Amino acid sequence: MLQSSKAMFKLEDVSKCFRGGIQALHSTCLELHQGQFTVLLGPSGAGKSTLLRCLNFLSSPTSGRIEVNGLGTLNGNRRLLRAHRHRTAMIFQQHQLIGRHTALQNVIIGRIGNYSIWRSMRPLPDSDHILALECLERVGLLDKATERVDNLSGGQQQRVGIARGLAQQPTVMLADEPVASLDPATSEKVLSLMHRICSEDNLTAVVSLHQVGLAKMFADRIIGLAGGRIVFDGLPHQMTDNVFGRIYQNRKQTSEKMAARPARKTRSVTKSNNGGKNEKSIFDTDVSHAFVNVNHSSASR
Ligand code: ADP
Ligand code: MG
Numbered sequence: 001m002l003q004s005s006k007a008m009f010k011l012e013d014v015s016k017c018f019r020g021g022i023q024a025l026h027s028t029c030l031e032l033h034q035g036q037f038t039v040l041l042g043p044s045g046a047g048k049s050t051l052l053r054c055l056n057f058l059s060s061p062t063s064g065r066i067e068v069n070g071l072g073t074l075n076g077n078r079r080l081l082r083a084h085r086h087r088t089a090m091i092f093q094q095h096q097l098i099g100r101h102t103a104l105q106n107v108i109i110g111r112i113g114n115y116s117i118w119r120s121m122r123p124l125p126d127s128d129h130i131l132a133l134e135c136l137e138r139v140g141l142l143d144k145a146t147e148r149v150d151n152l153s154g155g156q157q158q159r160v161g162i163a164r165g166l167a168q169q170p171t172v173m174l175a176d177e178p179v180a181s182l183d184p185a186t187s188e189k190v191l192s193l194m195h196r197i198c199s200e201d202n203l204t205a206v207v208s209l210h211q212v213g214l215a216k217m218f219a220d221r222i223i224g225l226a227g228g229r230i231v232f233d234g235l236p237h238q239m240t241d242n243v244f245g246r247i248y249q250n251r252k253q254t255s256e257k258m259a260a261r262p263a264r265k266t267r268s269v270t271k272s273n274n275g276g277k278n279e280k281s282i283f284d285t286d287v288s289h290a291f292v293n294v295n296h297s298s299a300s301r
Helices: 049-055 078-086 103-114 126-138 154-167 184-200 210-217 241-260 283-295
Strands: 009-017 022-033 035-039 064-067 090-093 172-176 204-209 221-226 230-232
Touching: 009 049, 009 204, 022 049, 022 204, 022 230, 035 049, 035 184, 035 210, 049 204, 078 090, 090 154, 090 283, 103 126, 103 154, 126 154, 126 221, 172 184, 172 241, 184 204, 204 210, 210 241, 221 241, 230 241
Parallel strands: 035 204, 035 221, 090 172, 172 204
Antiparallel strands: 009 022, 009 064, 221 230
């Protein structure tokens, strides 16, 4: 069933090399199928976010070609890219919600992409508010619609993030470590919700995770990454100990190398509420950029 479905994404020799020569993704050929829930699995630094972000050019590939079903080749075509982003919901680890706004106000942001920048500055039609409320209802948070999101729990905030994505009425959902900041029980609930919604709406989902258990529980297909390369591509039950070793072996080697190195003072980076993990927040840069591109597509023409 899964193999016979149409490809939503076709990647041909897609690679990403960051400034300084960091090869985050080696030349990759890949098809991602419509309606599938694909998990990108791998340790930190494996290239999951890079691959995911290449799928909507939040990170532009250094080489290669990305074709999406119904639109064609995205590379260098701003009009197609806007259309693609418009139908792609992006879910982030840190939710990227506006804390002082209510859940409903945050979800309505998902509708702004349908309007010009000028029109979006005025209140949106009632139909958008109704749709946003329906989306909140689908994630079980209708009763929190008027609550400020910074008063909600981490799991509830991520559900608001999912509702905001749904308000876009997407065909694709890309989620970058959507449960990395949540406890195990909440992680399972949030992923279960995401999986159910993607299945009900026949969305093509690509979700990066580092937890093998969750990947096996929810994925239709698991793509294992290590060192910027695909080292496994198969069904959850094919994830044997051997495969697990292939995906996580590099990490072991890397951490052993790091442990052997003398301690070095690290430069502090931006704000982080992910339990002290020293990770650069993308909120101030790429995400806002993505929303501008998605939401004000017609105005920037
Ligand atoms: P993952 O999501 O699996 O943790 P990433 O895709 O974020 O991995 O990173 C893959 C590699 O690319 C890592 O070595 C990381 O340090 C590097 N990298 C990621 N983003 C950047 C960037 N903006 N500039 C330079 N290097 C980066
Ligand atoms: Mg990542």
